[in-house]
Amino acid sequence: MALTQVSSNKCAGGYQKVFEHDSLELQCKMKFAVYLPPKAESDKCPVFYWLSGLTCTEQNFITKAGAQQAAADNGIIIVAPDTSPRGCGIEGEDESWDFGTGAGFYVDATQEPWTTNYRMYSYITDELPKLINNNFAADPDRMSISGHSMGGHGALVCTLRNPGKYKAVSAFAPICNPIQCPWGQKAFAGYLGADKSTWEAYDATALAASYEGPKLDILIDQGGDDQFLSSSQLLPDHLIAACSAKKIPVVFRRQPGYDHSYFFIYSFMSDHIKHHAKYLNA
Amino acid sequence: MDLYDSRGGVLAVIEECFSAEEQEEQEEADEEMTVTRNQLQEKVVEMENFAGHLEEIFLTVEENFGRREQHLEQHYADVLQTLSARYDQRAARLGQDKKSQLEVLYGQLLGCGRTLDSSKELIETAQGIYRSQDKRLFLKVIEEFAKEEMDLTLSTALELNTPEDDLSDVKTMMDSISVVPAPSAPVINPQMANSATQTSLRVRWNLFSDDTVEFYELFYRLVLEDMPADNTHGTDVCKVKVKETHCRVTDLLPNAQYELWVMATNTTGISPASEKALYMTVPSPPAIKERGCSSCPEAALIRWDSGNNNPVDSYTVEITEMDTHGAQCGAAEWIVAVAACQCLVQLQQDRRYMVTVRAVNIGGPSERSHPLGVSTTGTLFHLLEDTAHPCLSISEDGFTMFYGDEELPLSALAFDDNNFARCVAVLGDLLPVRGQHYWEVEVDDYTEFRVGIAYEDTNRNAYLGATNSSWCMRHILTPTRHKYEFLHDGWSPDLRITVNPVRLGVALDYDGGTLSFYNVELEQHLYTFHCHFQSYVHPCFALDNPGALTVHNSMEAPGYTMT
Numbered sequence: 001m002a003l004t005q006v007s008s009n010k011c012a013g014g015y016q017k018v019f020e021h022d023s024l025e026l027q028c029k030m031k032f033a034v035y036l037p038p039k040a041e042s043d044k045c046p047v048f049y050w051l052s053g054l055t056c057t058e059q060n061f062i063t064k065a066g067a068q069q070a071a072a073d074n075g076i077i078i079v080a081p082d083t084s085p086r087g088c089g090i091e092g093e094d095e096s097w098d099f100g101t102g103a104g105f106y107v108d109a110t111q112e113p114w115t116t117n118y119r120m121y122s123y124i125t126d127e128l129p130k131l132i133n134n135n136f137a138a139d140p141d142r143m144s145i146s147g148h149s150m151g152g153h154g155a156l157v158c159t160l161r162n163p164g165k166y167k168a169v170s171a172f173a174p175i176c177n178p179i180q181c182p183w184g185q186k187a188f189a190g191y192l193g194a195d196k197s198t199w200e201a202y203d204a205t206a207l208a209a210s211y212e213g214p215k216l217d218i219l220i221d222q223g224g225d226d227q228f229l230s231s232s233q234l235l236p237d238h239l240i241a242a243c244s245a246k247k248i249p250v251v252f253r254r255q256p257g258y259d260h261s262y263f264f265i266y267s268f269m270s271d272h273i274k275h276h277a278k279y280l281n282a
Numbered sequence: 283m284d285l286y287d288s289r290g291g292v293l294a295v296i297e298e299c300f301s302a303e304e305q306e307e308q309e310e311a312d313e314e315m316t317v318t319r320n321q322l323q324e325k326v327v328e329m330e331n332f333a334g335h336l337e338e339i340f341l342t343v344e345e346n347f348g349r350r351e352q353h354l355e356q357h358y359a360d361v362l363q364t365l366s367a368r369y370d371q372r373a374a375r376l377g378q379d380k381k382s383q384l385e386v387l388y389g390q391l392l393g394c395g396r397t398l399d400s401s402k403e404l405i406e407t408a409q410g411i412y413r414s415q416d417k418r419l420f421l422k423v424i425e426e427f428a429k430e431e432m433d434l435t436l437s438t439a440l441e442l443n444t445p446e447d448d449l450s451d452v453k454t455m456m457d458s459i460s461v462v463p464a465p466s467a468p469v470i471n472p473q474m475a476n477s478a479t480q481t482s483l484r485v486r487w488n489l490f491s492d493d494t495v496e497f498y499e500l501f502y503r504l505v506l507e508d509m510p511a512d513n514t515h516g517t518d519v520c521k522v523k524v525k526e527t528h529c530r531v532t533d534l535l536p537n538a539q540y541e542l543w544v545m546a547t548n549t550t551g552i553s554p555a556s557e558k559a560l561y562m563t564v565p566s567p568p569a570i571k572e573r574g575c576s577s578c579p580e581a582a583l584i585r586w587d588s589g590n591n592n593p594v595d596s597y598t599v600e601i602t603e604m605d606t607h608g609a610q611c612g613a614a615e616w617i618v619a620v621a622a623c624q625c626l627v628q629l630q631q632d633r634r635y636m637v638t639v640r641a642v643n644i645g646g647p648s649e650r651s652h653p654l655g656v657s658t659t660g661t662l663f664h665l666l667e668d669t670a671h672p673c674l675s676i677s678e679d680g681f682t683m684f685y686g687d688e689e690l691p692l693s694a695l696a697f698d699d700n701n702f703a704r705c706v707a708v709l710g711d712l713l714p715v716r717g718q719h720y721w722e723v724e725v726d727d728y729t730e731f732r733v734g735i736a737y738e739d740t741n742r743n744a745y746l747g748a749t750n751s752s753w754c755m756r757h758i759l760t761p762t763r764h765k766y767e768f769l770h771d772g773w774s775p776d777l778r779i780t781v782n783p784v785r786l787g788v789a790l791d792y793d794g795g796t797l798s799f800y801n802v803e804l805e806q807h808l809y810t811f812h813c814h815f816q817s818y819v820h821p822c823f824a825l826d827n828p829g830a831l832t833v834h835n836s837m838e839a840p841g842y843t844m845t
Contacts, residue, residue: 249779
């Protein structure tokens with residue numbers, strides 16, 4: 001599990017770095033970005049995992065979200081992995097932007113030809129944390145997760161499937177009910193097969209309805225002028241209804257005028273870091 | 283070995299316990315000793331004072347005796363001189379009388395001698411005639427002789443004529459030895475510091491040192507503010523008779539001015555009245571208005587009732603830090619010359635204090651008011667009931683408000699400018715301190731409420747959150763769900779909350795310019811307003827449908843509310 005540093009830039013008093021490694025779960029070379037706050041030079045710091053959305057790499061978040069200053073202020077390490085395996089040579093891998101490369105959907109595929117490489121769920125919840133904890137000044141007991149769009153779906157799923165694993169969770173414009181939206185249906189059919197009952201294991205709304213575990217405090221921001229909201233890809237109302245019924249605390253903020261872009265993410269990033277810091281540094 | 287060790291251990295523990303107990307007893311004894319020593323020291327001081335007084339009295343008495351002796355001697359000499367003068371005068375007069383009388387007697391003696399001589403001649407003549415035998419002639423001569431009668435009585439009295447002497451002036455002089463002059467007017471002293479209480483005055487005056495006084499009469503009279511100075515008939519004059527040159531006048535009114543004067547009396551008469559002095563009794567203690575007091579981690583606003591009908595000069599606020607057992611720790615801090623019936627005091631965070639107030643006039647400070655405990659762990663405020671909408675009733679403890687089901691008749695809806703007239707709301711009396719404040723509100727699922735803050739002058743005809751002078755979280759019940767708004771200037775973000783808060787935390791941070799709302803049970807952050815607060819704000823609470831709402835304050839802001 002050797003890490004190769006791809007880049008390192010001083011940022012907000014700490015370092016924004018990118019590493020490459022050979023992933024056992026994904027059977028390919030994977031890159032991830034890690035922001036090390038100044039505090040990490042002397043102390044173990046909590047880790048905030050960021051899952052990006054469709055088509056993104058580890059670069060989008062670190063170049064556009066502007067999270068580093070808030071992370072430095074709160075002494076938080078940010079880890080931003082890629083969104084899928086790359087260069088695995090699977091047929092149809094690069095055919096569409098919403099399936100295959102750049103669209104791993106944070107599931108462990110059960111359908112060929114994806115089963116070998118497309119195991120993003122295990123990569124995110126298991127392999128990557130171990131790698132981080134072993135190589136950086138990370139406190140393994142304090143981790144949290146957030147993401148955007150498909151990554152928001154991933155963050156919610158990882159949290160709801162692993163009660164207590166993440167101290168905090170939040171999401172920007174998450175795909176809240178993938179089994180009910182075109183993106184999710186296409187991806188889940190491809191990765192998980194036709195049996196829709198298996199899809200629920202990766203559906204935040206379904207998982208919320210059956211969640212048992214420590215108290216959550218979910219913060220969700222949603223742009224009001226998000227084209228994917230109006231085209232019913234995100235379906236936050238379904239998740240809110242499920243959480244209301246199950247008494248899972250959610251604050252859902254619909255931000256008028258904002259779209260689905262990183263400009264929207266940038267605008268509310270510090271609120272999210274603060275939300276995570278409240279639990280990570282408690 | 284183990285057993286032995288453990289026993290040794292137990293013994294050590296017991297010993298330790300005993301030594302702790304002993305130490306405690308020792309401490310108690312020390313404390314008692316300190317108290318006793320202090321008492322004794324006080325007694326010693328009192329006795330020294332007493333001895334000083336006695337010495338002073340002794341000296342005065344001795345001096346008086348000396349003076350009296352001198353006075354008597356002088357008088358005695360005067361009387362003797364007068365008497366001796368009188369004696370000389372009298373002796374001279376007697377001598378003169380004697381001389382003239384002796385002269386008279388001498389004359390008479392001479393006459394007598396002459397008579398004797400003539401009688402001798404006559405006898406010789408008679409004898410010659412007798413011898414002549416002419417008896418008839420003899421008889422004739424004898425007859426003539428016999429006819430001549432001799433005056434043999436003394437022409438002056440044997441006693442000297444000594445007229446009764448008039449000694450009345452001497453008598454007066456003698457009498458005047460025991461008579462003293464009537465005293466002159468005593469000099470009344472101005473009021474001394476700490477000589478007055480709420481109902482009594484300690485008055486002192488002096489006499490002229492030559493005066494002898496049997497007793498004094500102290501007159502006093504209440505001076506009313508609105509009474510002209512020369513009016514002497516306004517209030518009754520009271521009188522006290524005392525032997526000393528000081529007196530404590532009792533049964534007076536608090537915070538009142540009295541006019542006093544003294545007259546001295548002795549056996550000879552009464553002195554003129556002294557000048558009139560003005561004394562003042564100290565005020566009644568003020569009463570702290572618990573409901574009018576608010577506090578926050580940095581300060582407290584104390585309000586009180588004067589406790590006096592007429593104005594006092596100022597108030598003194600005394601702040602004492604208390605430890606967790608309620609005992610005083612640290613020195614008391616005084617804020618003096620407070621003109622109004624309220625005072626904002628700066629305090630340290632997370633402490634307990636006891637605050638008392640005294641009213642002060644020129645007579646001195648009153649007794650302490652009943653103490654008020656102030657805790658600076660959190661923010662404490664009371665509801666400003668005079669801002670409440672008439673439909674809102676407030677519980678006895680002042681922290682729960684109710685909006686009843688029944689419609690009030692229009693007549694009961696008495697508004698004035700300060701009442702909320704549209705929104706069934708009330709303001710809280712938050713301390714005007716720019717810092718961090720935190721309070722909580724207990725609601726139920728089915729109460730439609732507005733909770734937030736507003737400027738003091740927020741429009742009483744507007745709903746909370748509808749204008750730019752108020753910020754609030756609003757709960758609305760729709761047929762399908764619970765809706766929450768975070769309203770300012772009529773605008774709210776679109777925000778969904780999945781778990782209805784039943785206990786809201788409200789955190790106000792003036793410096794950060796934020797007002798945040800939390801679901802306390804979940805420690806969940808709900809929303810934060812960002813605003814630069816131009817002036818001080820008050821908490822505000824409103825009910826949009828019948829129900830109740832309870833404010834909890836004085837609590838420490840939870841860590842998760844700290845930004």
